[in-house]
Amino acid sequence: MKKTKYLPYISGSMLLSAVAAPAAIGQTPEKPNVIYFLCDDLGFADIEAYGNQHIATPNINRLAANGMSFTQHYSGSTVSGPSRACLMTGQHTGHTHIRGHIEHPNGQEPLDPNVKILPQLFKSQGYATGAFGKWGLGHETSNTKPNDMGFDRFYGYINQVHAHTYYPTYLWKNTTRVSLDGKTYSQDLIHNEAMQFIRDNKDKPFFGYFAYVLPHAALHQPNDSIYQRYTNKFPETAWNGGYYPAVEKPHAQHAGMVTRIDTYIGQIVAELEALGILDNTIIFFTSDNGPHTEGGADPNFFNTEKRMQGTKRSLNEGGVRVPFIVQWNGKVPAGTTSHHISAFWDMMPTFTELLGLKNTWTQETDGISILPTLTQSGTQAEHEYMYWEFKEGNSIALRKGNWKLIKNNASSTSPVFLLYDLDTDLGEKNNLAAKYPEKLEELKQIMNNARTVSPFSQFNF
Known part of the structure; x- marks a missing residue:
């Protein structure tokens, strides 16, 4: 696959003018906000919009009803770190610096600081940038922590192994390690910070990378109404634990965690609407790889691979094909489905095209902009091929x-x-x-x- 520095169709400035909100003569078109919501280990059919019949996801259903669902979208890798590296750099695992997991004290092998990533792209155009959730692209003393790499604001886990616990004794707020009591659910804290980021930047364009940890193991969440709706719904076999803690009702835990994602999505959309900025916000929803089988999780029970074989850590379709929904009111046609073959490394050229930077942003990429598909304008280029490698497997x-x-x-x-x-x-x-x-x-x-x-x-x- 040839690496490209820009895309040959539709100039970025023309495209941004065409899809941005109407402006009065002499005014610059309004820059759209971008929210990229990345789930952790959510399977292709873990949500109703992709065929799940056991887990309630009404808010994600509305995203699909108001936007475009992709049937052939692929993650960067079959595990977290390299998948996120592909997303951030626009390079597949045959080229990106992080191709697997190399452990360091308090984290993993960091990004190459000389390779620019998505938040730097947005920041160059005056966007506020925020990351909330799991980073996993460096260690706590590396120089590629979120605030080093273009994010104005960060709250969450730097070390992805640290993210295996939902009740941590600390999280990171920007470059400060914030102590916690170990009894507070991290995803609620992360979600609250993400919501505040939206409120604080309602009057300027922003890029929000919402990388919540759900539904990754451990299977843990508050014993609230979201979880309780599933406690008597499924036949259960307790999981006795090991690296992850024991779980009495693993199916209920997994289902509740997916519905909890959906609840967060609903609150985000409601906040955007209340602030009057929903129509000028593009929402991307996807997962970093296929479903996991850890901590008592059983993806076969929920049929999360649908007709596909393979889970996380497999390069079969079930390990790398992921749900992908894009909502942009008035720009992306509502209730549509695309069979275009795309992947995480397409996001860099997509956003480069969106921001009108195809002739000035020189970061090499393995990707192709999917904006023609999203906006139904111009001719959509196709990949010659898609590539993944996973040395650990x-x-x-x-x-x-x-x-x-x-x-x-x-x-x-x-x-x-x-x-x-x-x-x-x-x-x-x-x-x-x-x-x-x-x-x-x-x-x-x-x-x-x-x-x-x-x-x-x-x-x-």
């Missing part, structure tokens, strides 16, 4: 059109190649490698050339 995957190639045991002298036709086999059950040797060789050649060597031996095959 010793696997590589590539999609080209309807064809998907997975290379397992990738670092061995005898790797296993699995070739699937996703049009007829979304469940990836019928390996066609022997039947289509020419297609196999074509995709193997693309796969071999899709990556650059990482400076970290842990990420090379």
Whole structure:
């Protein structure tokens, strides 16, 4: 895949003028606010809008009814850190600095500070920028903490392992470690800070990155009405614990956590509406990878992969295909569905195009702007291929059109190649490698050339 510095269709200034709110003659079109809501380990069909029949998500349903739902959107990786790196940098895991998890004291391998990321893009155009939730792209003493990388305001977890607890003894507020009593639910605190960020910036354009931790393990939440609605709904087998604490009713916990996300979404939309800025706010909703099986969670019970196989840590469709909904009242057609193939690394060029920076923003990207699809204007470019690698799982995957190639045991002298036709086999059950040797060789050649060597031996095959 060629890295691009800008996109060849529709100038950014023309597009922003076309989609921004009408302005009087002589006035500059109003810059849209952007909220990117990233769930943690939410499966493709964990929500009603994508087929779930067990978990109530009425507010996300309204996002879908008022916006566009994508059926073929992919996360950056099958685990958290590299997935978020792909989102922030616009690079897939064959190019981005963070391709897996390298642990440091109090955090993980940091971003490359020389590679600009999304908040810096928005900040260059006068946007207020805020991140709330899990960072996971550095450690507590690194120079790539949120406030180092373009966020004006941050509240949450820097260390993603720290984010495994919902009742922490501290969180970070900007560069200050704030002590907590260990009895307060972190997601409520994070949500309150995100809501205040919206209120504080209602009169200027803002970019809000709302990376709440739900529904990642541990399966913990307050014993309130959200959780109680599920306590007698499902057959339950208690989970006895281990790394994560024991859970009496894991299905109820998971369902409640997803509905809790939905409740937060509803409150965000209501606040935007009350402030009179909903129509000038683009809301993106998605997940960082497929559903997890940790802490007592059982994605098969909720059918979260739908007809797909694979969960978090797998490069099968269930591990990387994620829900993706975009609402922008009056600009993105309501109640529509897109089958356009897209991924996290498309967000950088999408926002570059939105802000009119295609000729001046020189950050290289593996992505393609999806604004033509969102606004139904111009011609939508298509990816030549999509690429993922996950060294911890010793696997590589590539999609080209309807064809998907997975290379397992990738670092061995005898790797296993699995070739699937996703049009007829979304469940990836019928390996066609022997039947289509020419297609196999074509995709193997693309796969071999899709990556650059990482400076970290842990990420090379």
